[in-house]
Amino acid sequence: MAPRPRRRMLALPAVYPCEAIEPAPLLASLISLAADIAGLRAADVDALPALRGAAREAVRIVGLVLVLLDGIVRDAPAPDQAAVLGLSELHVALQKLRLLLADCARKGARLWVLMNAELSASELRVLLGSVATAMDALPGDVVRASADAEELAGLVSRQAWRAASRLRPDPEDDRAARAVRSVLARFASGVSPDAEDARLVLACVGVDTWLDCSEEAAFLEAELLERLETGSDSDNDNDLVLIGGLMAFLLYCRVVLFDRIDDSGKAATANRLPPRWAAGVNLNLEALQCPITLELMTDPVTVATGQTYDRASIKKWIKSGCRTCPVTGERLRSAELVPNVAARAVIEQLLLSRGVPLHEPSSKHRCAVDKTATPFGAAAAGGVRLSAAFLMARLSSGAPEDQKKATYEARKLSKRNVFYRACLVEADAVPWLLHLLSSTDASVQDNSVAGLLNLSKHPAGRRALVEAGGLGLVVDAVNVAAKVEARQNAAAILFYLSSNLEYCEEISRMPEAVPTLVRLAREGAYRGRKNALVSLYGLLQCADAHGRAVSAGAVDALAGLLGSSAGDDDLALDAVALLARLAEQPAGARAVMESSELVTRLVDLFGEAASRSAKEHCVALLALLGRHCGDKVLTLLGKLPGLMPALYAVIADGTPQAGKKARWLVNEIHRHYEQRQTPASAPAPTTGDRVIHV
Incomplete structure (x- = not known):
């Protein structure tokens, strides 16, 4: 069921009773x-x-x-x-x-x-x-x-x-609103406001903790994205300017007025939960992780056996043909998924305690995020720049606790606002975050990697990272970061850097870069494997990376993903795409052909695949094997009974490019077997070609 659109604040729709009501x-x-x-x-x-x-x-x-x-x-x-x-x-x-x-x-x-x-x-x-x-x-x-x-x-x-x-x-409301406008005016002038004015406003509205500030900012961010989605009119534009200024005000208060992210706010959040759940927030966070992905659930649902999973992962499990409960192994009597409202409430409060909205932005919201590249008004621009400058002072010369808070604030600040990222890059956040990758505090290291990942989504952030000599540090983080999440995020940074051919070539020349990603693809958790695969795909634009990937055992690692994933699983699809890119070079194609079992599995996957993209990646890979390995692969493919129907299906229903590859492969297999059946001493045919062309 699609979520209902959220009602706009202070818009008051009402249902008028029908005329015939008693x-x-x-x-x-x-x-x-x-x-x-x-x-x-x-x-x-x-x-x-x-x-x-x-x-x-x-x-x-x-x-x-x-x-x-x-x-x-x-x-x-x-x-x-x-x-x-x-x-x-x-x-x-x-x-x-x-x-x-x-x-x-x-x-x-x-x-x-x-x-x-x-x-x-x-x-x-x-x-x-x-x-x-x-x-x-x-x-x-x-x-x-x-x-x-x-x-x-x-x-x-x-x-x-x-x-x-x-x-x-009320008169005190008017005084507080005037204080807010005074702060915003100083922001617009690039001047730090009086801290007492800010404290007056926070006291008036009852914002007492860092957590309260984060909740206010999260609400305003949602309002901003909603208005960016709905289009532009004069009232909406005025609201955007005000919202942008208020977000900058809350950001400044959170960064400057609160010395640390204390646990009191989290405890207060736990106390607002229903009693039967309050202890669970502190004592059993694993119960809120999806048993399939081992990540925090965002849309928890319960299946017929009583087990709870994240909706997206259990739907993918059922779609792959598995009709058993992943935890208990019992057969599911029905595929009905019942929303677990209680678990959702706990997860929402837990995320709010960390200042994170429950849902990641929708596709529309992601488009709206792209519109945040410029600030909404001078006050928003000035407030964010002042906050970024304050954070840099804490990162560069603050005490360990100050640096810990500053890395977390930089991570949050850079998450979903393009202008905020630009301000952090301008404030020289990248070199200091790179410096803190060597921190012995795992949370500082984790926040630094996540902040760098967010900043690497900005072109100026990628440039700053490379100019600061950070490529080697990022590769090292993939290898040795203290937290699994940090290693996964470091691999994702390499993906964004590989979008630039110059950076891609520099990374591919590093001896440890490609082997490190191959190792993560083989041994990592789901998200780590995913990030490693897409990063490798980007690096394989460079010819140097092909040989390194083959030498590092990339083919065997990708074969393992094919063997353990369902036909429509996105990891299997990524693995096939990566094998196809490896097979573009003769050495890569030969490495794939060294395992006849792998080719057989590819053909099986070709027949099983539900998605068009999976089929097209498979046919591209098989065609490349045919070009580079010749008779050896054509002989093997001709013996596999499920291949021809799958190829004809792509010819009939696939894209023109995929259909062209499938026709070439069918003709080559026919030609190969025609030549084998023709005696060596037989005269060449004088009229036409006996090969069946499609």
């Missing part, structure tokens, strides 16, 4: 709605980042509405159809009021609510007016059922009108 169910729904709003605790309202006084008044008025509705149900005759209009207007107003209060109390959106206090006040003013209008529209026979009901309806109407006319943002 008054009784409408009244029951109204009572439920009013009870939800009136049941808000005073402490919850007082904790709002803005409009606390107005919200208290709105909740009090809805409490009076609830008393009125209860009285109508108890004392009045059943409302007739004439009452539907007034009750429907009240229903819509209460729906929107509930959404507005929920938005104002939304976790992570406190700064955004503060800066939109005027808009929220305007919405609340309209809604209170709608409540008053609905009271006036109630039919007389409904409110005159008792003197109390008539008097109460009039009281609600008067007080709602009065509250709407007097409604203004």
Whole structure:
């Protein structure tokens, strides 16, 4: 099921009751709605980042509405159809009021609510007016059922009108918003703001910890990407400038005002979880890893045996033809996947405690990320540059704890914003991150590698890394980094560097580079193998890398991936693509042909493959083997019964390029066997060619 689009903050859609609805169910729904709003605790309202006084008044008025509705149900005759209009207007107003209060109390959106206090006040003013209008529209026979009901309806109407006319943002909200604008103005001028102004704002909205700051920034990032997806208009552009400035403000606060990423924030997050899960966050993180990929699940689902897996990995498992539970080995009675809501809640809180949104950006979000190459306003640009300069000071001369925090901040800052990456490169982050690869602290090393990976996605970052002499350090990190994740990320850096032919040639000339990647492809976990394969594919643009790969045993390593992976598995597909690139050189083709079992497995894979790309990689590899190894491979291919149907299928349904290779291979196999069947002493045919051409 595709996720529903997220409702925009402070947009208040409501469902208008249908005209034919009976008054009784409408009244029951109204009572439920009013009870939800009136049941808000005073402490919850007082904790709002803005409009606390107005919200208290709105909740009090809805409490009076609830008393009125209860009285109508108890004392009045059943409302007739004439009452539907007034009750429907009240229903819509209460729906929107509930959404507005929920938005104002939304976790992570406190700064955004503060800066939109005027808009929220305007919405609340309209809604209170709608409540008053609905009271006036109630039919007389409904409110005159008792003197109390008539008097109460009039009281609600008067007080709602009065509250709407007097409604203004709280004075302290205005002071905090002015402080934010002052900070943004200083950012735009390239001047560091007064720390007390920043602390005033954070105190006003209740942002007390580094974790709170990260949650606010994560919310604003999601809002930014949503607006980039929906296109441009004047209001949207203004929002982008404000969001960009607020993200820079939160980034500056997180980097400058909080000395360390303390565990108190994580403990507070754990305490907000349901009691039965709170201990699990600290005691059993392995339970949140998918048993197939051994990575943290992002969309946990439960299968018929009761085991929980990440949706993507278990779907791939089932699609490959496996109908057993990977953990228990029991046969799955059905392929139904049930979302594990409780596990998802724990994982979401765990990621938020690290300042990471639950979902990686969708394909649309990835396109939106590309639009962040320029800053949204001078304030955003100035704030990020000031934060990057502060981080570089900590990286270059800070105490070990400062460096630890700074590497983590650099990792986060460079993750999904192209302009942020550019600012870090301009601030000379790359040489210092390379320097910290030799740290004895595994987390500092891990964060440095991840930061370099993010910066290597930027052309200037790749250039800075090579100019700083970092290629050898990255290769060493693939070999000896303390954490598995760091080794995997270091391999991915080589992939991004190989996109530049000059860098690719320099890496391929390093004696340890290609053997290191081959070793990771053979021995690594899934993600490490994946990164090693794509990096090797990039390096094999260079002729020097072919011989090194063959000497390092790349063919055997790739054969192992074919033997252990399903036909449509992406590792098997990558392995075939890499074998095809190796076979472009005669030495690589001969290395592949040394194992007849490997060629047989390739043909089996060709017949089994579900995807078009897998088939096309297979036919490209077999055609290269035919060109470089001649009769030896043609004799073997002709004996394999499943090959010809697969080749004809590619000729019929494949791309023109793949079809051309398949036709060539069919004709060569036919010609080879025709020549073998013709006696050596027989005269050459005088009319035409007896080979069947396709």
